[in-house]
Amino acid sequence: MLHVVDHPLIQVELTALRDRNCPGSAFRQHLRRIASLMVPAVTADFATRPVPCETPLEITTGVAAERSIVLTPVLRAGLGFLDGFFDLLPQASVAHIGLARNEKTLLPESYYLKVPPNLADCEVILLDPMLATGGSAVEALRNLKKAGAKHLRFVCLVAAPEGIQTFQDAMPDVPIFTAAVDRCLNDKGYILPGLGDAGDRLFGTT
Ligand code: URA
Numbered sequence: 001m002l003h004v005v006d007h008p009l010i011q012v013e014l015t016a017l018r019d020r021n022c023p024g025s026a027f028r029q030h031l032r033r034i035a036s037l038m039v040p041a042v043t044a045d046f047a048t049r050p051v052p053c054e055t056p057l058e059i060t061t062g063v064a065a066e067r068s069i070v071l072t073p074v075l076r077a078g079l080g081f082l083d084g085f086f087d088l089l090p091q092a093s094v095a096h097i098g099l100a101r102n103e104k105t106l107l108p109e110s111y112y113l114k115v116p117p118n119l120a121d122c123e124v125i126l127l128d129p130m131l132a133t134g135g136s137a138v139e140a141l142r143n144l145k146k147a148g149a150k151h152l153r154f155v156c157l158v159a160a161p162e163g164i165q166t167f168q169d170a171m172p173d174v175p176i177f178t179a180a181v182d183r184c185l186n187d188k189g190y191i192l193p194g195l196g197d198a199g200d201r202l203f204g205t206t
Contacts, residue, residue: 001175002164005041010034010179014157018195024204028080031129031202034157034179035084042155042177043069043089046123067123067151070095070116074128074140077199081127081155095124097140108139119148126152129198131159131178132191134166141171157198158182160191 016022017030046065053062069092073079086092098112116122126140137154144152152174154167159178162185167176182191190196200206 001168001172002181003041003175003177004181005038005177005179007037010037013037014179017157018193020196022201024201027201031080031157032084032087035081035127035155036087037084038155038177038179039085039088042125042153043123067121068093068116068118070119070122070124070149072097072115072124072126072140072144074099074126074136075112077129077202078127080129080198080202081157085125085127093122095119095144097126097143099136099139108136110139110143113143113147115144115147115149119144120150122149123151123153124149126154127156128154129157130191130194131156131163131167131176132185132189133160134163134170137163137167138170141174153177158191158194160185 013030013034017027048063049066050061051064053060069089071082071085071092072095073082075096075098093116095115096112097110099108100111102109124144128137131137141152154174155177158180159176160182164176182194184192186192
């Protein structure tokens with residue numbers, strides 16, 4: 001259930017984006033292009049159904065997507081993936097989820113969740129560039145399942161082995177798509193070699 005989307009074009013973009021000197025404007029563009037380049041792999045097994053299609057010459061059979069797609073960025077770094085997914089999936093709806101650390105338990109908790117209706121019938125794609133400890137992704141998925149989501153997948157840019165393990169232990173039914181698996185987490189929970197704080201670099205809050 002772990003898919004490493006390892007395309008040379010993605011790896012070139014990812015190298016540029018990891019560079020500490022990459023400015024925010026370029027960071028956003030690299031992330032957008034990587035997101036678009038990942039879409040074919042992320043959606044490769046989406047179901048289609050046959051539909052009639054009238055060309056200028058005759059009637060033939062085409063296909064339509066079986067389920068609507070709901071993109072779900074985790075606030076705030078997940079927003080960096082959104083435009084790249086929209087470029088190839090313009091018909092998708094968007095759910096939003098916000099998570100904050102509970103200062104007593106130190107665990108992530110959802111403070112905001114807004115989803116479209118009929119979530120159970122949709123392909124729900126959770127977006128968050130960094131899979132570090134895995135706590136946020138698991139909490140986001142718990143909330144989406146509670147809201148009715150049944151067809152879920154998770155997309156990140158860089159994953160740490162520790163986060164993959166935690167994720168797969170808690171959510172064995174949800175596939176992970178990542179552009180890279182990095183070495184490990186440091187003692188502050190940052191991914192090594194990683195790219196630093198994705199949200200800060202996206203939104204210029206370093
Ligand atoms: N979140 C980030 O943005 N970067 C990391 O390295 C870990 C978590």
